[in-house]
Amino acid sequence: MTYCVAMRLSSGLVFVSDSRTNAGVDHISTFRKLHIFHQSDERMLVIQSAGNLATTQSIISLLHRRCLDPERENVLNAASMYDVASLLGETVREVIARDSGANQGSMTDFSCNLLLGGQIKGDGLRLFHIYPQGNFIEATHDTPYFQIGESKYGKPIIDRVLTYNTPLEQAMQCALISMDSTLRSNLSVGLPLDVMIYPADSYSSVQQHRITETHPYFAMISKGWGEGLLSIFGQLPPLKLD
Amino acid sequence: MTYCVAMRLSSGLVFVSDSRTNAGVDHISTFRKLHIFHQSDERMLVIQSAGNLATTQSIISLLHRRCLDPERENVLNAASMYDVASLLGETVREVIARDSGANQGSMTDFSCNLLLGGQIKGDGLRLFHIYPQGNFIEATHDTPYFQIGESKYGKPIIDRVLTYNTPLEQAMQCALISMDSTLRSNLSVGLPLDVMIYPADSYSSVQQHRITETHPYFAMISKGWGEGLLSIFGQLPPLKLD
Numbered sequence: 495m496t497y498c499v500a501m502r503l504s505s506g507l508v509f510v511s512d513s514r515t516n517a518g519v520d521h522i523s524t525f526r527k528l529h530i531f532h533q534s535d536e537r538m539l540v541i542q543s544a545g546n547l548a549t550t551q552s553i554i555s556l557l558h559r560r561c562l563d564p565e566r567e568n569v570l571n572a573a574s575m576y577d578v579a580s581l582l583g584e585t586v587r588e589v590i591a592r593d594s595g596a597n598q599g600s601m602t603d604f605s606c607n608l609l610l611g612g613q614i615k616g617d618g619l620r621l622f623h624i625y626p627q628g629n630f631i632e633a634t635h636d637t638p639y640f641q642i643g644e645s646k647y648g649k650p651i652i653d654r655v656l657t658y659n660t661p662l663e664q665a666m667q668c669a670l671i672s673m674d675s676t677l678r679s680n681l682s683v684g685l686p687l688d689v690m691i692y693p694a695d696s697y698s699s700v701q702q703h704r705i706t707e708t709h710p711y712f713a714m715i716s717k718g719w720g721e722g723l724l725s726i727f728g729q730l731p732p733l734k735l736d
Numbered sequence: 737m738t739y740c741v742a743m744r745l746s747s748g749l750v751f752v753s754d755s756r757t758n759a760g761v762d763h764i765s766t767f768r769k770l771h772i773f774h775q776s777d778e779r780m781l782v783i784q785s786a787g788n789l790a791t792t793q794s795i796i797s798l799l800h801r802r803c804l805d806p807e808r809e810n811v812l813n814a815a816s817m818y819d820v821a822s823l824l825g826e827t828v829r830e831v832i833a834r835d836s837g838a839n840q841g842s843m844t845d846f847s848c849n850l851l852l853g854g855q856i857k858g859d860g861l862r863l864f865h866i867y868p869q870g871n872f873i874e875a876t877h878d879t880p881y882f883q884i885g886e887s888k889y890g891k892p893i894i895d896r897v898l899t900y901n902t903p904l905e906q907a908m909q910c911a912l913i914s915m916d917s918t919l920r921s922n923l924s925v926g927l928p929l930d931v932m933i934y935p936a937d938s939y940s941s942v943q944q945h946r947i948t949e950t951h952p953y954f955a956m957i958s959k960g961w962g963e964g965l966l967s968i969f970g971q972l973p974p975l976k977l978d
Contacts, residue, residue: 646888650917654962655969663975671969675892689977703977711976718972720896726964727897727913733905734953735931735945 495682496544496643498527499652499669500609502621502633506662507611507692510669511542512643512677514684528688529554531561531569535697537614539569539578540690544643545606545626552589553582553606575620579610583628590626607642612692619694647679648672662691667715670705674716687712737924738786738885740769741894741911742851744863744875748904749853749934752911753784754885754919756926770930771796773803773811777939779856781811781820782932786885787848787868794831795824795848817862821852825870832868849884854934861936889921890914904933909957912947916958929954 495516501508511527525547531539541557543550560568572578586606594604605626613619621633623640633640638658641649648671655668666689676683691701705712737758743750753769767789773781783799785792802810814820828848836846847868855861863875865882875882880900883891890913897910908931918925933943947954 646921647892649921650889651965651969653920654965666975666977667972668969671972678895679888679891691977701977705977711973715972719968722968722971723893723896723965726961726968727893727910729964730909730913730957730960731953733908735908735933735943735947 495680496527497641497645497648497673497676497680497683498542498544498609498643499639499641499645499648499672500540500542500611500621500633501639501656501660501665501669502611502619503638503662503665504659506694506696507540507613507619507621507690508662508665508669509540509542509609509611509688509690509692510666510673511688512673512683513686513688514682515547516682519681522684524684524686525551526688528690530690530699530702531557532697532699533570535615537570537612538692538697538699539610539612540692541582542609542642543606544608546602546604549586549589549593549604549606550608552593553585553608556585556589557582573614574617575610575612575614575622576617578612578614579622579624579630579632582608582610582622582624583630586624586626587628609640609642613694613697615697644676644680644683648676651675662693666691670712670715671719674712674719737922738769739883739887739890739915739918739922739925740784740786740851740885741881741883741887741890741914742782742784742853742863742875743881743898743902743907743911744853744861745880745904745907746901748936748938749782749855749861749863749932750904750907750911751782751784751851751853751930751932751934752908752915753930754915754925755928755930756924757789758924761923764924764926766926766928767793768930770932772932772941772944773799774939774941775812777857779812779854780934780939780941781852781854782934783824784851784884785848786850788844788846791828791831791835791846791848792850794835795827795850798827798831799824815856816859817852817854817856817864818859820854820856821864821866821872821874824850824852824864824866825872828866828868829870851882851884855936855939857939886918886922886925890918893917904935908933912954912957913961916954916961
């Protein structure tokens, strides 16, 4: 499993991904699920992936390889974020068709989900969720975030806290708390985390970090949040049902 | 969908069920999912149900009807909670086999999950989760609660707060907060709630209540919890990722 969340806010984008992959509970490993395509001062694209690892790795490899051929439309020369999302959708369909075509009747799930967030000069900040079918939806003011993978444990806190105008630092705190709840409840989601804040119009990936078990801030808010929850639970008014 | 949670604690049992059923999003209605079989001073059985409503209603109807025949083993004369769980498992299998047998190849999901908690004189407090296959597991000191239906949204708070020795009133608060998080996140879970506290050795169902939208205590802790979350979120230390 996997948990990735991306937020498209008035002042920028926020991304948090775990890195655990598993094929059964006895085959667990660590793979990065946050991928960056960057063209200085012109475009910043962040792709997060969930699903079949062979599928998502192939997609990222093909996207990279095709950037070497400027004659062909690729993620580094596509005119808009919408065009990049379309390209991703096509690549999803291509890889899934290739791998599942050779395995008709197999029970293997070759599907994947992608989140694509970023900015291309002349286009605003945009965030898309690309489905296994290759079609996609876009985040809006009303629904400024998407999740892929194990989304349920970490959804309540986002729904309570996040709005389109939440500042980027607070949004990252919210995403980290959401991830912390998920890490506690689902063994198939695991550290380290890959996180990134993208301030609008910066075309920069400097605010990218890896959070491991010894990361002092993550440990601190994880502990602080847990203690805070217990404290407000302890302050609930005495039960009165009748 | 449905959300039911039951807790088996050192001092008694706690049950909370929602009452929403839906066949598609455009066919929503209210059905009680908490059912009581009571023999004064001798046994108290509480059954919560999730899944196909035709299946769960048939199961409850058959259990009731068979109580009229004292020659036959039924939930009011079975010797132990384990025997009651076995009877429930058999009835689950019987109804699912009957309804799905006549509909071979249909895509309808006839399955259901049941929680059975209670006490029979001479037997301790016990809590079982009966699967659609009719087999079942029992709650223990290590895992003192079970959930059926839409369990994920409301699981983190239970995992943080509940232990085997949590007092019944606190456990009910925890179950109500867990339900509140679920109600907010999943439209297919809805009020009113049927809740019950069963103190060990009481053989009484007096602490049974229905919680509607206008229930003052539920409204108060729902609001208090939401405000408390926002307040501890606001007190998190400033973001420091590097």
